[in-house]
Amino acid sequence: MEQRTVAFIGAGNMARSIIAGLLESGYPAQKLIAVDRSPEVSAKHRETYGIIANEDAVASAKQADVVVLAVKPQDMETLLQNMEGVDWSSKLVISIAAGISSARLSEMAGSQLKLVRVMPNTPSLVSEGMSGLYAPDFVSDVDKLFAGQLMKAVGEICWVSEESGINAVIAAAGSAPAYFFLFMEAMQAEAERQGFDKETARLLVQQSALGAAKMVVANPDIELATLREQVTSKGGTTAEALNVFNNKQLTETVSEAMQAAVRRAEEMESLF
Numbered sequence: 001m002e003q004r005t006v007a008f009i010g011a012g013n014m015a016r017s018i019i020a021g022l023l024e025s026g027y028p029a030q031k032l033i034a035v036d037r038s039p040e041v042s043a044k045h046r047e048t049y050g051i052i053a054n055e056d057a058v059a060s061a062k063q064a065d066v067v068v069l070a071v072k073p074q075d076m077e078t079l080l081q082n083m084e085g086v087d088w089s090s091k092l093v094i095s096i097a098a099g100i101s102s103a104r105l106s107e108m109a110g111s112q113l114k115l116v117r118v119m120p121n122t123p124s125l126v127s128e129g130m131s132g133l134y135a136p137d138f139v140s141d142v143d144k145l146f147a148g149q150l151m152k153a154v155g156e157i158c159w160v161s162e163e164s165g166i167n168a169v170i171a172a173a174g175s176a177p178a179y180f181f182l183f184m185e186a187m188q189a190e191a192e193r194q195g196f197d198k199e200t201a202r203l204l205v206q207q208s209a210l211g212a213a214k215m216v217v218a219n220p221d222i223e224l225a226t227l228r229e230q231v232t233s234k235g236g237t238t239a240e241a242l243n244v245f246n247n248k249q250l251t252e253t254v255s256e257a258m259q260a261a262v263r264r265a266e267e268m269e270s271l272f
């Protein structure tokens with residue numbers, strides 16, 4: 001993979017996850033720059049990852065070949081307005097922000113950005129990320145290849161052909177780790193109520209989640225429903241538990257939750 005200099009502007013949770021995953025994959029530390037308006041955050045990047053880190057978005061963007069916009073959506077306009085001194089024409093820009101379209105980002109920057117929108121998720125931190133990518137037609141194949149390789153270094157990727165697909169990626173992957181964490185939190189709490197200490201309750205849940213996920217990955221030809229059925233003995237305990245989920249309409253609840261995430265991303269497009 002090409003080793004361009006990549007500056008992350010906004011070095012919070014998501015940027016940190018990608019940076020850590022990139023370093024783990026062997027991306028050279030001297031090619032990564034973290035910029036954060038908080039000196040404490042940039043100092044942490046220097047100390048923890050040994051990468052270049054500072055508070056100067058303009059100077060860092062000028063130095064970089066690729067600029068990853070990784071601030072919260074509500075901070076994006078101010079950031080890009082303050083970066084008006086940057087000549088964007090020679091740079092690939094990657095935005096990981098939810099709910100801001102590529103056209104709107106160019107408008108905020110005051111110039112047509114060569115932009116790839118990426119929707120990653122935090123498991124990038126442990127090189128198990130899932131990212132969806134979208135690029136407008138005018139972005140070159142070389143830039144698209146680089147963006148894809150960058151995210152592939154921290155997990156799996158999929159391209160979407162329409163920009164609206166990014167909102168569907170948010171619902172199915174960007175936000176998804178939080179759904180699984182919530183489910184595991186609920187299971188850990190109940191295991192504690194049933195008498196396990198906190199540590200053992202967490203171990204029971206996390207190992208079961210990890211094992212289930214690994215079985216899914218290891219058996220691409222087996223439907224998820226079949227894997228579920230293999231656990232579910234007729235008249236047994238699993239069937240009783242699944243009955244409760246079904247009676248409480250888990251499937252419909254999951255659909256509603258994912259639709260709410262898409263709706264919120266669409267609403268954000270009109271806010272920022």
Ligand SMILES: NC(=O)C1=CN([C@@H]2O[C@H](COP(=O)(O)OP(=O)(O)OC[C@H]3O[C@@H](n4cnc5c(N)ncnc54)[C@H](O)[C@@H]3O)[C@@H](O)[C@H]2O)C=CC1
Nearest residue numbers: 010011012013014036037070071072073075079096097098
């Ligand atoms: N956290 C997640 O799981 C995911 C987040 N995203 C997107 O990533 C972006 C960042 O989210 P998080 O990392 O969770 O937020 P965060 O709040 O952890 O990090 C944002 C960082 O940007 C810094 N910042 C804000 N304005 C700045 C400026 N003008 N110059 C330099 N630094 C500035 C803040 O100090 C903060 O450290 C958002 O747009 C979000 O939609 C996308 C996918 C997943």
Ligand SMILES: O=C(O)[C@@H]1CCC=N1
Nearest residue numbers: 097098170174175176
């Ligand atoms: O909650 C959010 O808006 C961001 C986007 C996906 C995950 N976190």
